[in-house]
Amino acid sequence: MPRKVDHEQRRRHIVESLLRITGTQGLEAVSLREVAHEAGVSMGAVQHYFATKDEMLLYALQHWLSLSVHDRFAERVRARLTREPSGEPTAALRAIAAEYLPYDEACRSEVLVSMAFLSRAAVAPALAAALAPAFAGFAHTLSTVLQGAGVSIDAPAEAQRLAALLDGLRLPVLVGALSYQDALAVVDRHLALLPTGDLLA
Incomplete structure (x- = not known):
């Protein structure tokens, strides 16, 4: 039986990688490619959860403010x-x-x-x-x-x-x-x- 994917956990993992980049290099260093590399996932995986950089940034901010x-x-x-x-x-x-x-x-x-x-x-x-x-x-x-x-x-x-x-x-x-x-x-x-x-x- 295929393992059930926790999509919310995947999103959090991706934006936590974004926040690590931001905390050392600022938002200028954030791109879908860099976030994918930091998160250890493919570009396609990042784009599956976030269609745009702005969407990813908003989710990251909301997560950070939690x-x-x-x-x-x-x-x-x-x-x-x-x-x-x-x-x-x-x-x-x-x-x-x-x-x-x-x-x-x-x-x-x-x-x-x-x-x-x-x-x-x-x-x-x-x-x-x-x-x-x-x-x-x-x-x-x-x-x-x-x-x-x-x-x-x-x-x-x-x-x-x-x-x-x-x-x-x-x-x-x-x-x-x-x-x-x-x-x-x-x-x-x-x-x-x-x-x-x-x-x-």
């Missing part, structure tokens, strides 16, 4: 808070910032994938639509943490400002224009200005 990347990020934040306990009300915000900025090869690869898709999304409405909930979700997370820190200002508005600050720091750190430590110092100065309930007491 639970795995968010779970890994949350786990890194929790681990940092355990390693670097602090009584500061903004400690969780600093841990988020410290993990959001690229500081090792694994983080750099993750940020490179993010930046690559963000750049492509500027001219690809389908990718932009897929990314929009991720931006909203990050701002919502920051707002929730800000409220927990007792920030006595408009938490949703401050979350948008903090998200913009972190996104603005990511690229200079990625390309080496700003060191990771200097970027964290910018974040620390910003967090020090937040009026928390503890500071006002």
